[in-house]
Amino acid sequence: MQEDKAALRKELLAARSALHADEGDRREAGRLVRDTLLALPQLQMAGTVAVYYSVGTEPDTRGLVYALWKRGTYVLLPVLRPDGDLDWASYEGPDSLVPGPRGRPEPGERPRGVQAVSRADAVLAPALAVDRAGNRLGRGGGSYDRALARVGPLIPVIALLYDDELLSRVPAEEHDMPVRAAVRPRAGITWLPAAAPAAPACSG
Numbered sequence: 001m002q003e004d005k006a007a008l009r010k011e012l013l014a015a016r017s018a019l020h021a022d023e024g025d026r027r028e029a030g031r032l033v034r035d036t037l038l039a040l041p042q043l044q045m046a047g048t049v050a051v052y053y054s055v056g057t058e059p060d061t062r063g064l065v066y067a068l069w070k071r072g073t074y075v076l077l078p079v080l081r082p083d084g085d086l087d088w089a090s091y092e093g094p095d096s097l098v099p100g101p102r103g104r105p106e107p108g109e110r111p112r113g114v115q116a117v118s119r120a121d122a123v124l125a126p127a128l129a130v131d132r133a134g135n136r137l138g139r140g141g142g143s144y145d146r147a148l149a150r151v152g153p154l155i156p157v158i159a160l161l162y163d164d165e166l167l168s169r170v171p172a173e174e175h176d177m178p179v180r181a182a183v184r185p186r187a188g189i190t191w192l193p194a195a196a197p198a199a200p201a202c203s204g
Helices: 004-021 022-037 062-068 114-119 143-148
Strands: 048-050 074-080 086-090 122-128 129-131 157-160 181-184 188-191
Touching: 004 129, 022 062, 022 188, 048 114, 062 074, 074 143, 086 114, 086 143, 086 157, 122 143
Parallel strands: 048 074, 048 122, 122 157, 157 181
Antiparallel strands: 074 086, 181 188
């Protein structure tokens, strides 16, 4: 299983590097993903959204993070702990970010604890691929699987992908946490497995 995952990761990362290395391409993909997510009732009603700040060839989330914050959403970004788990801190605008491990900017605000993600009304997760059953392939560190295990079953967990990264099958183990939906630049939102989305969440 680990070998299958490693081989698929290598293939997907190579494809991203070849097709999405251009900054303008990533920004356009990010704009389309942002517009889809901002129009979702599940995010429009969410008081708190846990998201991540994109790096490298990931679909650009920087505009999404800023737009959520500007419209009054309480935005949580991950803070990588030395043990590989994810703490969370609030995003307070672009000037609130500091350099983090592995090149991903993190909030400079006081961390809220690893359980903070469990209080989010929606969670937006990075992924290299997702399959039709909702199985998610990450980069192999296990940080997001640990974090998503703390999220309730009715909370929409949405993976951000490029259009060709929703696959028929992704290798999955018992500890791998599934997602409820995938959003892609041109394909929009796909709820997984094929089912109606959860009712819009509202904090407080």
